[in-house]
Amino acid sequence: MATSTTMSHQAIGSVVSQRPFKASQFLKEPLNNVPMKFRQKRFKIEATASQISVVDNTFLSPSPSKNKPHESKKKSNEAALILIRHGESLWNEKNLFTGCVDVPLTQKGVGEAIEAGKKISNIPVDLIFTSSLIRAQMTAMLAMTQHRRKKVPIILHNESVKAKTWSHVFSEETRKQSIPVIAAWQLNERMYGELQGLNKKETAERYGTQQVHEWRRSYEIPPPKGESLEMCAERAVAYFEDNIKPELASGNNVMIAAHGNSLRSIIMYLDDLTSQEVTTLDLSTGVPLLYIFKEGKFMKRGSPVGSTEAGVYAYTKRLAQYREKLDAAATI
Template identity: 35%
Template sequence: MDRRLVLVRHGQSEGNLKNIFTGSRDLGLTEQGIAEAGSVAQRLQALDVRFDIAFTSRLRRAWQSCSIVLENMGQANVRQCRNAALNERDYGDLTGLNKDEARTRWGDDQVHLWRRSYDVSPPGGESLKDTSARVLPFFIQTILPAVMRGDRTLVVAHGNSLRSLVMVLDRLSPETVTSVEFATGDIHLYRLAADTTVAQRQVSLASGET
């Protein structure tokens, strides 16, 4: 049985281009982001990957990327399930702020703590721990059962919701997962064993490295 799970970060969004804390703000892809989603499709085709089901967030940059990937792979008929559990981390009061402006306002150390700690949240927002608390139940109850019954599964989501999944799949500690980087257009491919552990893992970075 092919228990395949592919994780993809969306293409560059308007928020990425402006270097803002996008978080839960619903922005679309830039022209570069559309091209990055197309590149994801090409790289997956080169690996002879096909899908039976796809999961994505309710934020436009993710589901738009998901649709582009599947369409460019000739798999537009694959069912796409959008769920807010996969949405990006809510940055609270930081949402919409330019990251350099935030550093000027609160200081480099404080902004770094909000961005890269596991359990410290910005004012009015979520920590990575909070994000994981909504991502992981959806993974365990919905995504993982699909993979284990042999549905070749695509997940297109966001840096922090994907970190939450990688933490479980790769058995990373909270301290380690905060350093995991997911650039726009990066791909993590997994094959799971019958006991749900990872049997095979491969990474295809948007930068061209593997």
């Protein structure tokens, strides 16, 4: 791994790393379940406040004394996973390389997030993961304003003991009506190095279309002093395996609001794409993708194909039942 990227990982991590990693609090996937391409380069993630918050919360647990919320839930044989790339940002609009620069959504992006929310309004969501960047967080929150279940998404603040104590919710009933939102830097956009803030068209004119295409879409080639998709995958896929997959395995339905490249790396892992195949994977802003996790496998159930909601996803039996319950509650 290039020195510059190692430093960039550490720099990003150190912003949120306040406390030591509590390995005992995590359900670890055995490494032999990890495909070779990720296993070889899987790097050791530092402890982060966001990682600790994944498990060390009381939202999904009726008793605060239980610190493994997923263990207290009734096991289910399938869980829904929704992936959403954030809506258009102000720098998408200006055609600037953005990477880890924290830029908000445009008005169009706000609309895209709301439309995305309508498309997933009948899909159950128990937990939300976002990157630490505002464009992903805005997208998650705006999408959830459209959800029929009307639970309240609440960002967990476990970055210090005081932040955690001061944001504690004391009513179990209120907790049940809430959705924990976990912000993790590991889901951030790839760090674009010295391209951040540059205009994409001007950069292509200066360095050549082919070179810029390789920086943007290849798997192995990093932009100058930035992360390649492979480097981005090392932290995003490791975070997914350590923190998100165990929740799905416990029957919790998860939404992830993140970025073009952090999601490309996760989709590459879910769909088992080759480093060649991933070069043609390009995600639109504000378009949700649905997967079902069942018996240890991820099944893609599609992305929106039409304006009518019925045509959006192939529902599983369980999702169809959830939908029926929502309809029944709405007619009471």
